[in-house]
Amino acid sequence: MSEKAAAASKSFFTPFNVVAGIIVIIGLILTALRFTGGLAAVTNLSDYNPWGIWIGFDLLVGVALAAGGFVTSAAVYLFGMKRYHSAVRPAILTGFLGYALVVLALNYDVGRPWRLPYPFVIQQGTTSVLFEVAACVALYLAVLFIEFSPAALEWLGLRKARRIVVKLTLLLTIFGVVLSTLHQSSLGALFLIAPSKLHPLWYSPYIPIYFFITSIIAGLSMVIFESTLSYRYLSHKMDETHLKEKNDVTLGFGKAASYVLAGYFAIKVIGISAGNHWHLLGTSYGLWFLVELFGFVALPCFLYAVGVRDKNLKLIRWTAVLALLGIILNRFNVCLIAFNWHLPSSERYFPHWMEIGISVFIVTIGVIFYKFIVTRMPILYKHPEYSDSH
Numbered sequence: 432m433s434e435k436a437a438a439a440s441k442s443f444f445t446p447f448n449v450v451a452g453i454i455v456i457i458g459l460i461l462t463a464l465r466f467t468g469g470l471a472a473v474t475n476l477s478d479y480n481p482w483g484i485w486i487g488f489d490l491l492v493g494v495a496l497a498a499g500g501f502v503t504s505a506a507v508y509l510f511g512m513k514r515y516h517s518a519v520r521p522a523i524l525t526g527f528l529g530y531a532l533v534v535l536a537l538n539y540d541v542g543r544p545w546r547l548p549y550p551f552v553i554q555q556g557t558t559s560v561l562f563e564v565a566a567c568v569a570l571y572l573a574v575l576f577i578e579f580s581p582a583a584l585e586w587l588g589l590r591k592a593r594r595i596v597v598k599l600t601l602l603l604t605i606f607g608v609v610l611s612t613l614h615q616s617s618l619g620a621l622f623l624i625a626p627s628k629l630h631p632l633w634y635s636p637y638i639p640i641y642f643f644i645t646s647i648i649a650g651l652s653m654v655i656f657e658s659t660l661s662y663r664y665l666s667h668k669m670d671e672t673h674l675k676e677k678n679d680v681t682l683g684f685g686k687a688a689s690y691v692l693a694g695y696f697a698i699k700v701i702g703i704s705a706g707n708h709w710h711l712l713g714t715s716y717g718l719w720f721l722v723e724l725f726g727f728v729a730l731p732c733f734l735y736a737v738g739v740r741d742k743n744l745k746l747i748r749w750t751a752v753l754a755l756l757g758i759i760l761n762r763f764n765v766c767l768i769a770f771n772w773h774l775p776s777s778e779r780y781f782p783h784w785m786e787i788g789i790s791v792f793i794v795t796i797g798v799i800f801y802k803f804i805v806t807r808m809p810i811l812y813k814h815p816e817y818s819d820s821h
Contacts, residue, residue, distance in 0.1 A: 447802075451795055458792025461785050465539055473785035479771060480780035487766035488790055489536030491618060492759050493529055494568070495642075498650030499657070500526025500575055501604075501611040506687075508604040515683060517676040520582055520810045521661060522654050527575040528797045530568065536793050560620045567614035574607045585817055586808040593817070616643040622765060630769035632711055632720045635702045638765075644695045649758040651688040655681055655751035665805055670812035678744060685747040686739045688754060692732035699724060716772065723764060727757025 465473045476483050503522035506512045538544040550562050551569075577596060584593035619642030622629055635641065662669070662677055669677075703709060711717045731754040738747035767780065805811055 491762040495649040497529025502650035652754040689735035
């Protein structure tokens with residue numbers, strides 16, 4: 432018995448569990464400070480800078496990185512690309528956890544969790560873009576939960592309930608694509624009301640289109656990134672189908688990402704021309720804009736194309752990391768760096784370490800839940816008792 436207890440203790444105190452445990456403890460302390468001391472206790476937010484890293488990273492980046500769910504399900508169920516079927520459940524799970532964490536992060540920014548339903552039940556601001564975002568995110572979170580539920584129902588052995596949900600797959604996919612198109616673009620539309628605050632190189636009447644297209648790039652790259660990590664650390668949970676199709680998923684999604692990045696680069700250049708902002712490219716902000724455009728749009732587009740042509744899986748996987756960093760940089764530029772650009776440096780926003788700590792805490796929670804679900808439910812393998820497709 433002592434040997435079993437020692438083995439169990441050793442398996443529990445792994446490096447991941449120790450680091451995650453420390454982050455969770457610190458995160459809970461910071462959470463207590465946030466909800467007892469207010470925003471001023473843990474943030475550097477002000478009237479000039481009411482949106483910080485919790486909106487820039489936890490919301491704008493989080494929603495974009497969770498787009499793999501609608502991208503993958505649309506490819507498989509709407510466009511008939513069945514060879515990518517093994518990527519659906521991991522992408523749906525990542526999307527579901529991503530949106531759930533976005534809602535959690537909003538509670539830190541709003542500060543009154545019980546008031547989140549107010550726009551729906553108390554005061555409906557139906558003419559507001561933010562209301563449309565809230566409605567679509569809430570509905571899509573429900574859709575993702577239902578799309579994810581077959582794996583949980585298989586785990587619980589609830590055959591009848593699973594059978595009903597599986598029959599709704601096509602309807603849920605269509606509904607999810609529509610909702611994602613709406614709120615991904617509307618997040619960009621939020622900035623249309625701030626032409627004097629957002630730098631002209633990032634402000635554009637096409638910004639809703641930019642946000643939607645970059646969400647597709649993020650979704651495709653996130654699927655590649657997530658599958659790479661799953662294969663590296665959770666390959667023992669994968670069945671033969673997942674192991675066989677992982678390279679096809681990497682090549683196929685890398686090819687699609689290259690095409691979308693090329694189109695995005697083209698419309699960004701068109702946007703500069705439409706606004707006649709060529710003269711701004713020589714300024715300091717202009718040089719930073721070119722770093723984003725060439726270093727995190729054109730370069731990953733080229734690397735994806737080369738990787739697919741040469742079937743260089745390692746290059747594609749590293750390019751996915753570069754593309755994801757580009758999405759993060761873009762959202763930070765729009766929401767933080769190029770926002771309120773005319774203010775003096777003394778009045779500019781820089782996140783407090785506690786803000787960053789809470790963001791790390793939220794991401795860690797997502798990783799913990801992902802690991803817990805994947806190691807117990809049929810996400811990376813097909814349940815042997817269910818022969819029909821999921």
